[in-house]
Amino acid sequence: MRLRKISGAVVRRLPLYLRVLEDATRDGDKELMSSQELGERAGVSPALVRKDLAWFGEFGKQGVGYDVNNLKAELRRILHLDRDIPIAIVGVGSLGHALARYFRRRHAADPGFHLNIVALFDQDPEKQGEVIDGLAVESPEMIDARTKELGLRMAIIAVPAEAAQEVVDRCVAAGIRLLLNFAPVKLTVPDGVHMVNADVSLELQRLAYYLRD
Amino acid sequence: MRLRKISGAVVRRLPLYLRVLEDATRDGDKELMSSQELGERAGVSPALVRKDLAWFGEFGKQGVGYDVNNLKAELRRILHLDRDIPIAIVGVGSLGHALARYFRRRHAADPGFHLNIVALFDQDPEKQGEVIDGLAVESPEMIDARTKELGLRMAIIAVPAEAAQEVVDRCVAAGIRLLLNFAPVKLTVPDGVHMVNADVSLELQRLAYYLRD
Numbered sequence: 075m076r077l078r079k080i081s082g083a084v085v086r087r088l089p090l091y092l093r094v095l096e097d098a099t100r101d102g103d104k105e106l107m108s109s110q111e112l113g114e115r116a117g118v119s120p121a122l123v124r125k126d127l128a129w130f131g132e133f134g135k136q137g138v139g140y141d142v143n144n145l146k147a148e149l150r151r152i153l154h155l156d157r158d159i160p161i162a163i164v165g166v167g168s169l170g171h172a173l174a175r176y177f178r179r180r181h182a183a184d185p186g187f188h189l190n191i192v193a194l195f196d197q198d199p200e201k202q203g204e205v206i207d208g209l210a211v212e213s214p215e216m217i218d219a220r221t222k223e224l225g226l227r228m229a230i231i232a233v234p235a236e237a238a239q240e241v242v243d244r245c246v247a248a249g250i251r252l253l254l255n256f257a258p259v260k261l262t263v264p265d266g267v268h269m270v271n272a273d274v275s276l277e278l279q280r281l282a283y284y285l286r287d
Numbered sequence: 288m289r290l291r292k293i294s295g296a297v298v299r300r301l302p303l304y305l306r307v308l309e310d311a312t313r314d315g316d317k318e319l320m321s322s323q324e325l326g327e328r329a330g331v332s333p334a335l336v337r338k339d340l341a342w343f344g345e346f347g348k349q350g351v352g353y354d355v356n357n358l359k360a361e362l363r364r365i366l367h368l369d370r371d372i373p374i375a376i377v378g379v380g381s382l383g384h385a386l387a388r389y390f391r392r393r394h395a396a397d398p399g400f401h402l403n404i405v406a407l408f409d410q411d412p413e414k415q416g417e418v419i420d421g422l423a424v425e426s427p428e429m430i431d432a433r434t435k436e437l438g439l440r441m442a443i444i445a446v447p448a449e450a451a452q453e454v455v456d457r458c459v460a461a462g463i464r465l466l467l468n469f470a471p472v473k474l475t476v477p478d479g480v481h482m483v484n485a486d487v488s489l490e491l492q493r494l495a496y497y498l499r500d
Binding site: 081082083085086088089090092093117118119122152153154155159161165167168169170171172173175176177189227228230232233234235251252253254256257258259268270272274275276277278279280281282283284285286 | 294295296299301302303331332335365366378380381383384402441443446447470471483489491492495496497499
């Protein structure tokens with residue numbers, strides 16, 4: 075059961091809340107957290123924390139706060155992070171290669187980390203066959219077969235801009251509906267496919283605030 | 288004159304507000320915008336818009352809204368985006384290469400876009416000398432000299448994880464204080480240096496919300 079109207083802005087904050095709760099339990103056994111503290115750590119107002127979470131149920135007790143372990147479990151369930159998600163990386167240049175290694179090591183080290191890179195693709199024949207943390211790079215022609223075989227649900231697009239649309243089309247045709255795009259180019263996807271663009275301009279503009287004369 | 292206490296969460300939203308205003312003026316000549324509309328378009332509450340902007344002055348008129356052109360100019364000034372910012376990219380693998388091309392073309396096409404990539408570095412001798420949109424790739428040993436010569440203020444780190452700390456140290460030693468890091472690895476910088484990590488885990492976790500069974 076899911077409300078359809080939940081905005082992207084709310085969804086964007088849920089992983090932040092989850093991270094705050096995970097950090098809090100890693101540092102010690104914190105049992106309760108107020109919306110005030112959760113908001114401060116996540117960089118949003120307590121009112122917004124309460125409003126965001128209210129979309130999904132009643133998790134907190136007034137004057138007591140949230141049960142940290144319970145809310146953590148609920149957020150994982152809401153975000154489908156309570157089980158492994160099979161993910162592909164398309165393009166293993168310096169970025170794709172680094173992401174593959176980072177995520178595969180993190181997944182191996184932490185049983186609670188469910189982002190699972192299980193397929194790597196690159197159109198460069200010299201890269202095909204290369205093994206990155208136990209996983210061989212394959213031709214993008216294998217995307218369709220591997221999606222069916224491995225149940226791929228997400229793809230990280232780390233190819234050059236001019237190759238990105240073709241790669242995305244191939245992923246979508248194979249049935250992958252969730253895409254994280256690093257190619258700095260505007261891509262088209264059909265309805266029902268969610269694509270997040272890693273937005274480098276916004277990050278640089280944010281950094282520019284800290285320029286001094 | 289600048290207040291010291293402005294939180295990172297506020298700073299993070301300023302480029303979003305600026306983008307909303309830029310989009311609004313690109314689509315037609317919009318003169319006024321309410322905090323309601325600005326908030327909706329940026330995905331935050333109107334109260335938060337008002338609170339964020341109040342840190343920097345009184346821009347809106349009650350019951351009238353913000354003067355779009357004025358607020359746009361003020362945000363550009365606050366973010367130091369009212370003049371060119373010389374930026375380096377270190378690592379021109381598929382990501383660095385794509386970013387170089389994208390930003391150089393955008394800067395050439397739009398006189399109001401002040402993120403200016405003026406130096407490219409890569410430690411691979413085969414990449415050195417390669418010209419990307421009119422700019423030659425150089426050895427990272429040139430970072431110090433080019434920082435002084437070109438007044439580099441920011442660097443985008445797009446090298447593999449294991450090379451990232453060394454590259455960051457070199458940038459910091461040269462006097463670059465603003466860094467956007469794409470290497471998925473925890474890096475150390477001294478006080479006074481701002482580093483933003485492109486956080487891929489959070490983006491993937493956000494996408495996972497849209498998984499269907």
